[in-house]
Amino acid sequence: MNLRNLLVKPVLLAATFLAGAAGAAEVDGPKVFWKISMWGNPRALSAGMEEMAAKVSEATDGNFQIKIFYGGQLSGARENLDGLKLNAFEGAAICNFYHPGKNPAWMVFSLPFLPLGDPAVDRYVRSKMFEHPAIVADMERWNAMPYVSGLLPQYEILGKGTPPANLEDWSGMRVRAGGGLGSAMEKLGAVKQTLPAGETSTAFQRGAVDAAAFPFTYAHVSFKISDEAEWFTSNLAPGTSECGWVFNKTAYESLPAQYQDLLMGQRDMIMQVTQEAYAAQDEKNLPMFEETLTKVTYSDEQLATFREVAGQPVWDEWIAANSDKFDAQGVFDAVWSYAKEAEAGN
Template structure:
């Protein structure tokens, strides 16, 4: 249930003038606009992108374009953010496509395991190109959602309790928090995936409802305190990453002055820079801390990883393509877009 209903399009009042904080050449003049953005959890590396968008909108308009970020599911449950966008309960939100794949089937292509993303900048190029594909834009338009940018989640790893999976065989029968394509890849190892939301994961791991949980490594493992209860973590499984976009309510976007639209689009590059820097800083801090806590690092051999990729990559992709075909969606075209964009961005 959406907890609070706000105007889908903020009231606009024209006010002249500039403020300090940016050079005169960088300033963008326009009316007063206030937006609300719904996200779960607290301020962390994952939120650096939206915080950069907020700060640039505020600074470059002299405080006229305000984006208020509501953390901790204050406006909506994480699984309901897309519904909130559709209702116009808030103007911006973040969500993860595996939370409700039937609501956004085209987006699930970015959740496939073992996609060829050697780094986050290649991932950003692919996600941006993918979001602009007409079928993807049409799919999200059913929810009045305009795809603005990605949250660029790093490769996932697992933190767990109980017997450490020191070989891939040890995953058989383990109950794991693994979303989207990562969950399907883990099924190939004999694990039993579940789609527990991020905010519910700590309790599930603590109570033993799940024995291992996958999150972007390392920042989310610490942000959600999995390292406080976990006894081990995988160091090189790297099965993929989940797609969690930032979306804007389409009526609100259309009502936004053109210069403010351009400002948000221009802010994407520095927002991506901020995300990447935040993830790198988190790794530098968290890895030594995890070692101090005594968590065992599980590392797999090249042979085991090759076998995992053979079982968990193309077979899962093929299943996804068949599913897209059944839905009348251009799965092969979307997968080709991923591969071509990744190859070009990696040059």
């Protein structure tokens, strides 16, 4: 063997070793396939979870596969918790106000005028609340566990007919709004409707609703509400809700520890991607709204009146109605406490 072969062979062997190492899984483990149930189409709410599924597959060299099934293929929006209890799938998105009796503590996220308007504060508060004993207990009844918040932005309302320039104009209006947000609208005399998101556009077409509250702006476009609407509120910001992601507890506990760690290590990334997706949608959608719809903007005095009428009274009613089910006052106070922590820089 000549000198050239002696030099080339080790180089080729080293290159082969490095190529194999580059393709090796970062996280070793068995082959696992998870199904996640979701209604509607892929959208900003699911962007972070889609990115998580891609990263998990990449990190495990394809051994751990996660697929989100859209359009209610696995379960209806109101039945996702039931499906988790039956071990029909390994994870799901849930919206708390679709089934308030199934997740009573989670309804705190839908109370009006919570201190969640700042995206950074919102992210911190919800992350902490997903570890709160009452929030965890709600899911345990359904063999589920909280994973990551959907971080829904503040709601605004799109509607048909005469724009509600004054608070009195909401009287008698049929508004799709769930949870405490719906209760807040009732304080203005509106008639609360709690339709699933995917049915709301059809309800507009049939004349069954006059207005709909959704996370602004992405959900109004995702569910084609903006196609039906004639006006939008720009600064009502009455609150939000929680459409978050939960796992089947049995499935999660059956995973090897390294897969569990991998999933939990993705949560910050998921929230970052989700919030960026919301912001990108606002940048695209808001100019379209302003061009095609009548913009309703309320004065500081009108907003103060709305908060006075529909803030504290709705909070007090919710706490009183749930005090025998769990520590409702403690859950409510925790939201404000975590918000103060976030504002103070933790």
